[in-house]
Structures are given as C-alpha cells and as structure tokens.
Amino acid sequence: MLNPQWLKTFVALAECGGFTRAADRLGLTQAAVSQHVRHLEERLGLLLIRRPRQIELTPSGTALLDYCKEIEQADRRLKARLSNADAHRGEISLITPGSVGLVLYPVLLELQQANRGLVVRHRFAPDPETLDAVLRKQYELGLVTLRPDDPRIVAESFIEEPLELVVPAGEAVERWGDLQRLGFIDHPDGQAMATRLLARRFPGNPGVRSLPCRGFSNQVALILEPVARGLGFTVIPRHARQAFARSDAIRVVECGVPVVDTLWLIHRAEWPLSARAAFVVGHLRKRMLSHGMVSRRGRGNGFTSPGT
Secondary structure: OOOOOHHHHHHHHHHHOOOHHHHHHOHHHHHHHHHHHHHHHHHOOOOOOOOOEEEEEEEHHHHHOOOOOOHHHHHHHHHHHHOOOOOOEEEEEEEEOOOHHHOOOOOOOHHHHHHOOOEEEEEEEEEHHHHHHOOOOOOOOEEEEEOOOHHHHHEEEEEEEEEEEEEEEOOOOOOHHHHHHEEEOOOOOHHHHHHHHHHHHOOOOOOOHOOEEEEEEEOHHHHHHHHHOOOOOOEEHHHHHOOOOOOHHHEEEEEOOOEEEEEEEEOOOOOOOOOHHHHHHHHHHHHHHOOOOOHHHOOOOOOOOOOO
C-alpha cells in the first residue's frame, strides 16, 4: 500500500512542475518533497526526470499520476455514496411485486424528473427474490406481500391491494356456472388469489381447480390481455387492473366485502434508511394516500421523511 501523503506530494509535484512550487503548495520543505518522491521511486522505479527548471514524467510517472486520479475519483464516489446530507441526489433502489410496481414506477419517474440528481433503479420480483435482494444489500427497499419473520429486516405496512374478479366487458357473472363457461386465466399467484376472493363471492364453490384453465401468463402487464379478448376471467390485484390500457374491454365484478392484501415495505434493520430513501418513501406515501391506497396501519410510521 502506497503512502497517501507520498501520492499527494507526487500529484502536487506533477501539477506544479517543480519541487519548490510543490513544497509551497503543500506547506512542506523542498527536502520533504524530495524524500517522498525518493520513497516512491524505491518502490516503483524512476518516476520523473529532473531538469534545472522543470521536471518531466517518465512512462512510470505518468501511470502513477493516472493511478492517483483514479483514487481521487473513487474517493469522491465513496463520499457521495456515504453522504446522507442530500436527499435529492444519488441512487434509489426499490424491488416490488409486479402489480404495485406498475403503479409506483411512473411515480418514481415523475420524482426523478423533478429531481434530476436522483437515479431510479427498480425491479419486479416475487417475495422470495425481493427478500433475498434486500438481505444481500442489492436493493435498499423492497415491497412484499407477506411480512418477513426475520430479525435482520424492518417491515412496515405500506399499501393496501384489493383483489378483483375481472371478466370480459360483455360478460355477466351471476353464478359459478358462468365462471365455468368462461374459464380461468391463471398467473403465478392466480390460484391463491382466486381461491380467497371466490370463496367470498361464491361460498361453498367446488374450488378454482375445478374450473377449466384457458391460459397462463407470468407477466403482470399481460394477464388481462386474454381477458380483454374474451378468452376467460382472472383474479388480480387492483393495481394491475388499473394499469391495463384497454379498460373498456374488461369489467370488474362486484364481490361484496373486499379481500385486501397488505404490502409490506422492508429494509435492513441494522442501519437507518438513507436520506434519499426516506425522501422517496415519503413522496410515495403522499401520492398513494391521495389515491386511497396507503395502508391505514402504515400511516405516520418511521419511514416517512419530514417535509416530504
């Protein structure tokens, strides 16, 4: 490991072009500057050619100067990443389920447009992948549908996500036989969501597995496409339905008292949120609250940044 003071002296010498000027800049004696350079040359070989009124860097000296600049840039990047003072600059990383991500991502982009120093990194992922990414510090924030039972994770209720029975626009669903006629468009969480919602709408039904399956998609933005084409029905979170562009081609069937999932905002418990994350979470809460989507249990908790 090269002595940082020696490197600082070498950079000053290269920029000033002489030992006397470098010594004056650094507040050192000329002898000290010469000593620092000598220590470097003992390790790295000849670094500069000394002339009466100037110095000239050798190829090794030029390589060392480039190295010093790289260290300086890395130091600035490190300080920027560690700095918690500016909530409006730096990267914000969030990993979420697909349905709510369709709603949150445009809000994040609007926030980035208003704060050009922010960099948004967002990913769609199921619960296990989200939890793993937060634990491994790949993402600072995550949203999951099941509250983690892990002491390394802080979890706060964030958004309520009602489930909806969605059918083609021209279809009427009055009885279980109507669903059998339409058939089910499945997705990774489809069986579980449909079981919960349909048990309320059609108590005593023979079960979702008894329905004919008319299709499957693991892309949340595409699940409603076959429904819009009249190929079947599905059960999805409201956020996914609201993000679907062809709203005139689908219809939501009233199912009585809503079946509501709570999404949990998670981050590592060992250290506090960055100022950026607190700022962004506060902004998201305000936007979601204005649309009636923030969990009542999540209002006013410690994630919200003052003044957001």
